[in-house]
Amino acid sequence: MNASRTPPPRQPRQRSSSSDQPDTRQAKSRRGARSQRTRVNSRLRAWARHHRAMALDSVRRLIRRPLGSLMTMLAIGVALILPCALWLTLDSARLLDAGLEESASLTVYLDTAMEESEAMQMASILRDQPQVAAARLVTAAEGMAEFEQALGLEDALMRLDSNPLPASVVVAPLDTSPQAVRDLSEQLESIQGVDEVRLDLAWLERLRRLAELGQRLTLALGVLFGFGVLLIVGNTIRLSVENRRQEIEVVTLIGATHAFVRRPFLYSGAWYGLGGGLLAWLLLGLGGQWLSAPVQALAQSYGAHFTVPRLDWEGSAALLISSTLLGWLGGWMAVDRHLKEIRPR
């Protein structure tokens, strides 16, 4: 709550006098209206001036205690990292899920005794079906190769005498809703030459349930850790209010309003929140980079391409804005509670 410093005033400028205007009632009311407007104007300017002063003052106070401020911001950052990381993971998993849904495919197993040319014919028959978007033939030999690769048995010495696997056609349906896919599956099973149609709807459902669970978990953790941030900021601001007790008492006796007294602490809270959010963003980025190499290697060993999800501009902005708001709110709660204890009745 510092006053600004100005040099000693120079000679007062000549003000244009309003006495050249005729003192009619109109002129008087015009002057009155103008003065009312300037009064509102000057009140607004005073309000803006105080906000600016308090924002700068709270930053200066934070910088004056670098280690303490950094610790508080770090605590906030750590509290924000977990829900953020979960949200990121969920977001990328949701993309995976969406991709899978889009490529919800049926595997049509053909009769085992089919020749390759017959299999190719079957594939084109299936492709011509109305509800089919695409059909890809996987010959018995190809199927065996995929099987061996999936199990990591390429180098296995033990090989089977004959290939027991049938040829299959991977069919991509036009309509990926569960009911439509089920109908298509029944329809294809009735075609001659088709042994059975495998559709792993159960797996899709499970993935969707997992995604739902993950969303709820992230929300719960987000709320919990958000509350944690409120408590961290609240505690720090409470200490700050205690330290400035005398100042608050004096200023209240001189006629400061509740809002005036509260303002610097709200800004402190907001700065703590912003700093904490920045640290969380930084740590998430660093952590992501550190994890990206092993994660990519792991994914590649499964034959998938997977990169560690990163916060984009929108996500980063959301993180910073929410952390600042949380800090501001934490400050508000702490100040309101403890001002009541301090202020003279």
Added chain:
Amino acid sequence: MRLERPTRGRILVADHDIDRLHTSQIPFYRRQIGVVFQNHQLLFDRDVFANVALPLQIQGLEPHEAARRVRAALDKVGLLHREKALPIELSGGEQQRIGIARAVVNKPALLLADEPTGNLDPQLSADIMRLFEDFNRIGTTIMIASHDLALIARLHHRILKLSEGRLIGDDATVEEVS
């Protein structure tokens, strides 16, 4: 000051019953009263200028206008040359005078002083009382609480005597000190 509420009766300030004031109106009421505390209650983390400017800053006065008034108040208490000093560098009497400057900087209608000369020697006490009389002469109502009976008696203004919370005397004779 609306620090206490009356258990009985009413407190009328400028014909307003201040007990009826809503909590939100109290700050605005307090802005019209200047208070001088017994232990000056200056803020030690800022210089003299900032201390005296505090009431004006609370009211949201423009910086150059506020600076003008601060310097005028400091001049009135004779400490304009100490504008940049920190309160801790000042003597007891100077600190008390800064407190008075802060109390009068926004030209209040009523000035309350609680034991303003409590920690000061007789010479300083007399100087400060003279200051109060100057303010009174230009129209400020002044109410001083003091134990220094001798000093008060010398001033020939209205004296209210309180003992154990009861009003036992109201010497309403006001003589013009020539």
